[in-house]
Amino acid sequence: MDLNAINVFAQVVECGSFTHAAEALNMTKSTVSRKLAELEQHLGVRLVTRSTRSLLLTPEGERFYQSSQQMLELINQAELEVSANQDLVKGPLNVVFPVELGQQVLSKYIHQFLLEYPHVSLNLELTNREVDIIGEGIDLYAQIGELADSNLVSRYLISSKRVMVASPEYLEKFGQVNSHLDLKEPHQLVEVFNKGARLPKWQLGLEKDFSYQIDLPYQLRVNTVTSCLNACIDGLGIAVLPEFICVEHFTTGKLERLLPEYTMPEVSVSLVYADRQLMPKRKKAFIDYLLEAFHTEHSQA
Template sequence: MDFNALAILVKVVELGSFTQAAEALGMTKSTVSRKVSDLERNLGVRLITRSTRSLKLTAEGERFYQSCLLAKDIMEQAEVEITAHQELIQGDLNVVMPVELGHQVLGPYINEFIKLHPHIRVHLEMSNREVDIIGEGIDLYAQVGTRKDSNLVSRLLTNATRVVAASPAYLAETGTVTAPSDLRPPHRQVKVYNQAVKLLSWELHDEEGDVFNIDLPYRLRVNTITASLQACLDGLGIAVLPTFLCRPHFESGSLMQLFTDWQMPTVPISLVYANRTLMPKRLRTLIDYLVTRLNEDMQHGVIPKKNV
């Protein structure tokens, strides 16, 4: 088996192009194409279907590609362990997290981690889009809510609490509310909709077991919690927001918490990664660091890391 051909195949799939893979590997396109063709011939199966515009793995190709990734991880780990610097944390990490979670909480920890480990290179994307962790080659995804996938492993960071909030100016204009049943027109909400929050419950629960579902009309719909917070501060409506984002504004008086006798279901925030037989040391170290730092700062009440 030509192990160099396996590495070439992985690079072609990662970049989705023979040309880009050749440039990244410092080889000619014809050499890359020949190596993949030789690999297919030796295996007796078609791994990639080629067209003028795109490349796509066949079913056999997908299975073989996942095996190549596992082999790549094992070989990389073996290489680290036999070097004189086997304790060195090194390599690339692809990390994706929702915008607010990145800006307000985890992003600063990533920066700290990079300073501690100069041989690590992190590709950090802050986005509220839907992600395919395995298909996109994402090493670590910070997830809001839950998902069930046997191919993924989840490590809980925290259970985030949420509150209903409004600005004093909004309440002075639209009318005060003392109970969830007061939430009816002319009251309105600032609605948030994105992939990170679309499945979250908007129910309120009290100690007697009563349940109230927040369902107000809106005049503004936004795709980030930060935008919702700012709109709430500007008096555009009532908003459901993470407690940690609101705390500084409750203290300053720029926002008021509504219905303190009612609670919303907590939202799990987890670190999610592919279920691999062998986890790269750099990934395990990053996960441990994020969990430790978040727990430390939560105990000292210094979340969020940045105020909006």
Template sequence: MNLNDVSLFIRIVETGSFTSAAESLGIQKSTISRRIAQLEDELGVRLLQRTTRKLKLTGDGEELFARCQPLINELDTAKDHLSATQNNPRGRLRITMPSELGVFMMNEVVGTFMKRYPQIMLEVELSTRVIDLIEEGIDLAIRVGELADSSLIARRVASVSRGLYASPAYLAKHGTPKTPDDLQNHECYGILKAIEHWEFANWDEAVEVTGHLKANSISFIRELLLQDMGIARMPRVFCCNNVQQGNLVEVLSEYSPPPIEVNALYPSRRHLNPKVRLFIDHMMEMIGDHPWASEQMVTPISNHNHD
């Protein structure tokens, strides 16, 4: 029995389709179909029932998956560890992160990592969409903000300080808020939320704010602020140049919003991929002095046990 074909079968079941498996592995769908057919011929059983809409395991397929998935994962882990201990670790590492985090904070991390480990093939998706890491074969996700409950392992990377900003023209027209409660009389922009409860230092209760804008880009929101449209919570470093130029003003600075966390997430169903370990350790070396990171949150991941 060809273990490479078994590994393909495991990936198909994990991702839910031949197409997803082919995309995650970077090979042709026809190649996967041919090799699974060869595996079925070799074993003399049908492993998968194929329809136009879904894929279903046969009884024999369920047994093969249950028996072989742990073994294939252990083999993958062993190969990754051997690669990581070489002078030139190699292989593919798939990462996803929000676009602006990638462009403004993680670009130097990625660039220096590539120079440090030139044999590792990086695939970086810049996106805020919700991704099933296991289904899509993603090794690591970098996320900003509150995390949903999941089976993923989360490691806090950094804390980014925030402030409230508006243009001088907006404040001249609508007034400058003196306390967080005053924000209820203003257009307040958040990230993909029309109604939010904003918390503040030195203020006992969260304040419900409203606005007429939904966006998943802080760059886009900043452009609206520059058009005198409202007040928004933003990373301080993202607006510091505008403040210096005089086209944005920080308001309620004595009632600062809590910082927002940057987290690294990876699947918990297997041992930590050593290439993920290498990337996170490298990221922690680089990110501590970055102006976005007001506080480094964790020590290098190599100091932790992830079994």
């Protein structure tokens, strides 16, 4: 089997077109098309369905793409192991983080890593969508809340403390909240909902006995913490948010913390990735760097 043809196939999938793949590989479009056709003929199956506007993988193509990614990674790793530059951390990383976590918590560590490892290129997507780590070829993901896929490796990063908040204007309009018994209509919430985070239900307790579950209607549901924060400041409802994002607004008086004597379940944040026997050095270096830098700084805080 022609390994070059496999590499061409992977590039076509990742670029989404023959033209872009040809540019990335410094080949002609006709060469790329020929290499893919030869690979399909060798395998005896069609890998890609071509149309005038897009390329779609066939079911066989999907399976072969996932296998080819692992195959190419093993080859690259083997080359590094026997080359003079085997200690050099280099190559691309595909990383997906939730929006606020990436922007407000992890960004400075990412930037520091890239400054320390100039031969690594990082494609960072900040999104709150649900991701398929293996199917999308994602090297590293940050999971907020529980991990659904037990086949993935999870490395604990931090626990996020949550607080219940509302604006003074909202409380003046709908009434003060002095106990969990006050959390009923006409009070309403601003809800954060996205498939990327698995957040627990609103639960309150004393001394970690979360015996009070809160069920309020919402007028607004959003998919980012920042949107929820802004809506809460504007008086649209009560919100449950990470404490770190609310601190400055407590100081300015834009938000009030509700029921501070009650506790709420903390939400864990973990780095998640596919388990492979031969992990690329760049990926291992990035994971280790984030964990060490983050835990060192926060242990000193």
